[in-house]
Amino acid sequence: MDEQSKRKLAAIVFTDIVGFTELSSKNEPKALALLETQRQILKPLVKKYAGEWLKEMGDGLLLTFPTASAAVSCSIDIQKAAKDQKDLILRIGVHEGEITSTGEDIIGDDVNVASRIEPFSVPGGIAISGKIQQNISSLPEYKTKFIGQPNLKGVQQKVEVYCIISHGLPETDLKTVSAKLDTNRSSVFKKFIFPITGAIFTILGGIIWFLLPLISLSSADDISRYEKKIAVLYLDNKGMEGDSYFADGLTEEIISRLSRIKKISVTSRFDVAVYRDKIVDLDAIEEDLKVDFVLTGSIIRSESQVKIMVELVDIADRSVPWGQSYEESIDDLFSIQDEVAINIVNHLDIKISVSDQESVLMDPAANANSFDMLLQAKRDAFNVSQDQDMIDTMIDKLNDIVLLDSTYADALSTRSLYMLLKFWYGGFWNKSDSEVGQKLINSLISDCELALKYDRTNALALTTIPIGHMVHIWTIPKITGKIFTARKALVGINDLKDQYPDHYMTSFAIGMYHRLRSRMASLSRDTDYDVAVELLGKSADQSGKGVKNNISDPMVKLIYEESMKQLSYFQETYSDYSDALLYYSLLFNLYKNETQIERLASVIEKQMEVFALIGDYESSLDKAIYLEKTANQISGNDEKKNWYRYTSGLGVANAYIKLGEPEMGLDIIQEIDTTNISKKKAGMNAQFDFNLIYSLAYRGAGEHSKAIDFINRSIENTENIIEDVKGNEWHLYLTRGNKIYANTLLALLNIDIGNSNVAEKILENVEVDLQKQTRLMYQFSVETPFNLYSAYRHISKNDLSEKYFNIAKDQMLKTSDKLSKDHKIFFTENISTNNKIISLKKDNI
Structure with missing residues (x-):
């Protein structure tokens, strides 16, 4: 680099006089006088805030400042001073980044960013980048509003743009902005497809738009320039x-x-x-x-x-x-x-830097003994399972280490991790009124904060804080509480990402943030699914290297396992069945090689379900049989053994029904022992599945009255559950989706026996419930609209019939496009509903 060129971090300000070109063409002397006025008024202000007056570009100015707050404060004073001058109407853009100073000029991508966001300010206003917004967000005197993520000409990086709305500054009106906004960054309300009263909408809208800058997150990898x-x-x-x-x-x-x-x-x-x-x-x-x-x-x-x-x-x-x-x-x-x-x-x-040197010289513990104790504890914890007793044993060991060295950041953050595991695997995330769960959340956050007090770069603490807030969201009943807790999670993620942009735990935490956000209508964005899949997959790949190369740190194995578990089920619920099966297969191999029978059974159960969803009923049947064999190997946990035997029987019965042998399905389901199945365990969906499979079997066997009886039991089951899960958006979505599908089947059964009037009333209730769903229940995303098509066709409501046929067709094609070549064949040829859609499509019906 030339000796005259220097790189540095700076806050960059661009200003522009509104209407100057038109003024110059009409009255050049007046325009030149205005430029002189601008110099006389603005130069002292720039000097006041230790800024540099680098360049005049016609009516525009290029300024730099040592800090973001100095740049913003000076820009506000400039707008205040300009108000008193006729024709001195300014737009201002502010950005922070790395610049190269070449004598009296500066260059760099971040200089272009500052110049490109300036048009997003209104006359007399100030537009700032996301970097500036983050720097001033902790200062209460500044208030900002998110504008969008524009496609900036000649700029490679993604930039979020805000406007300052405090200090009497005008708010940007997008209708007056000619620059292009990225339409992929949709409103957080886009997924609200159910009606809300005007008053509630206004309240929630105000809250969420106020917080939107805080609950947005760019997940692109940072490009670091290492020496x-x-x-x-x-x-x-x-x-x-x-x-x-x-x-x-x-x-x-x-x-x-x-x-x-x-x-x-x-x-x-x-x-x-x-x-x-x-x-x-x-x-x-x-x-x-x-x-x-x-x-x-x-x-x-x-x-x-x-x-x-x-x-x-x-x-x-x-x-x-x-x-x-x-x-x-x-x-x-x-x-x-x-x-x-x-x-x-x-x-x-x-x-x-001095701060980096201090970080390097920061000793991990007060003495070598506590350091050694933690290393041994981590070694012993490598195969700690989801068992609460094993987790409690690890927490006890960590308590002893913290008692010996209360400032040991790694010990504190590791203890917070195991309290998080206790919270998660103990099911406290699904218990909004649990004092034990609340105490665990408070304790793990406290441990993380202490760890960061003693070591501000502690990776495990930086990771556990946002994940702790994420899982806590499920226990919070009110939407405002969920939003503010999501904000806390985001703040933690930004801290983690800033310190460790390429770390496997960063990929996991951001992936989990988007995964969680996608489940909540009040927070979700259209991009959440793709971002979550990308980063959880990246986390699995990164940590998988460590597992493959025998890294002894239990956190590595835990992240590898959880990345695949969270990703596989997440993809399953978005009908990405082929990709889900890929990760289920990796988990199957992991658990089989380590002879972890209970975890192996859980994966086999999921494989059984997904094979059925793609129409590979033979493979689903094989997995169901294998599940029973695996369940019989479980020792010391009769509840889980009985559970997997139960779901195995349901899987076998379902496979035979779908293979066209409903009588065989009936014989099998009648032999299933349900006496030892916990009602609480079965509450979410197993009773529904049990009654649904019975109904499908009886319908296939032509016994409609019995089919109606069992489908009514399924509906009753969902109605009882809805009240219990109303504070959990995801469980409510699942349960209501089950109810909607069961009611469409009930409508068809009534049509089959000539009760069209009853069917119409059922369909009216279905329409009401559909308005409450953010999207169709993934397991029944094709069957539900196809049942509605069939029902409406039979009662001669042709407009609705055509509407739901098109929805069913689109859902089938959408799911089919996600599948591998072999799975697509099963999906289109083996599932009777899909077969019918293809035939009707060919006949242009």
Whole structure:
């Protein structure tokens, strides 16, 4: 870079005089006088806020300021001063970013951003970028409003634009803005398809639009400009075999310290784990990891001593710019880590900020003993299951460590994680009135906040805080409470993303945020599904490398497992059945290899369900039989054993009915033992499924009165549940979807026996319930509208019949397009409803 060119972070301001071109053409002397007036009035203001008057471009100004708040404050004062001057009507745009200063000018993509957002301000107003909005959002004197995400000409990055609406500044009216907005960023109300009274709409609308800047999130990867790239290879354990966990922990601590420096790109431990316990092949490392430097070394640990040898290798010429051997008391372990980290930084020939240096030198614990205790606890927790007793045991161990060292950030954040697991796996997310659940949420948030007090870059605490807020949302009954808790989650995610943009936990947290938001009509956006799938898939890939390469950290395995669990079911509920089966298959292999029988049974159950949904009834039948076999292997948990036997029987019966053997289905379902099935467990959908399958079997066998009896039982079951789940949007969506489908089937059954009048009343109720659904229930997204088509056709309501036929056809094609080639054949040929739609479509009916 030229010696005269300097890069720096700055707040950039562009101003423009409204109507100046027209004034120049009519009265050039007056226009020139206006420019002089602008200089006389604005220059002292720019100087007041330590700004630089860099460039005049006709009537426009290019200014820079050292901070965002200085730029905004000066812009407000400029607009106030301009009000008193005739014809000095300004538009102002403000952005923050990295610029290159070349003498008296500046260049860079962020300069273009500032110039491109200026047209989004109204005359006398100020438009700011999302970066500026984030910087001033904690300052109560500033109020902003989200405008949109425009397609800015010549700008590669995505930019959110806001206007300042405090200090008497005018609000941007989009009708007067000629620049293009990105239509993919839709209103959070777009998914509200059910009617709301005007008063409620106004209240909720005001709340959500006020919070919209806070509940929006860009999930694009940050493009970081690193000065050096380094791979820290796992230290070779030369001591006792049982000390491998200690060598790994020490290596990961060095990786963690260096990762805190924003100018250094540190290769993920997942990627370097493949070289563990192998002869160092620098050629392979250079080709695979594309790094500038490699740190290698070994460790020998005795009862009270530790010997560490490290070498920093320059990949370019294979030289060793630094190497050191340490043999010290184990109590001096952290001093060794400090020296290693600082020597690496010094020999990479980069300058780091004071705050980065403080982060690098921050010891993880007060003493080596508590550090070792946590490493051992994590090692022992690698296979901790969803079992509450095992989680409680881990929490007890962590309590002992925190008692020994109350400022140990990693211990506090790890304890918060296991309290989160207790909350999640204990089902407290579905218990809005649970004091135990509320206490867990409060405690885990408190632990995270303490951890960040002692280590502001603690990755686990930064991850657990937003996820804790996310799962808490399910227990909050009021929409305002949900929105403000979602805001807290977003603030936490932004902190995590800022510190660790490429971390696997960042991908997971943002993916989970969008997954959760998609489930709530008051928060959801059209892009949530795609973003959640992309980032949860990325998280699974990232953490999967660690699992494959035997990373011993239980968090890695947990994120890998949860990424796939959350992603597979999420995709299933959006009818992405082929992709869901792919992740269910990966989970099946994971659990089978580790002989985790209960988890294996849960995955087999899901595979059974999805194979049925795509019409592969033979595979669904095979999985149902395999599920019963697996359930019989469960020991020590009769409730789960009985549950999986029960759902296995339902799966077998359903498969035979769909294969055209309803009598066989009836025989099987009549043999299912339901006496040991917990009513509470079965409450959500199992009683519904049981009665529905009975009804389908009797209908297939031509026994309509019995079919009506059992479908009425299903409807009664959903009506009882709706009241219990009304505070949980997702469970309400599922239960109401079941009810709608069952009622369409009931209408057809009544038509079959000649009760058209009864069918019409049922259809009226269905229409009311449909208005309350954000989308059709995924399991019945084709069958429900097709049943309505058939029912309305029989009672000669042709407009409604045609409407629902088109909906059914579109839903079938939409789902079919998502499937793999083989699955698409099953879906279109084996499912009778889809077959009928294709035939009717060919006949142009």
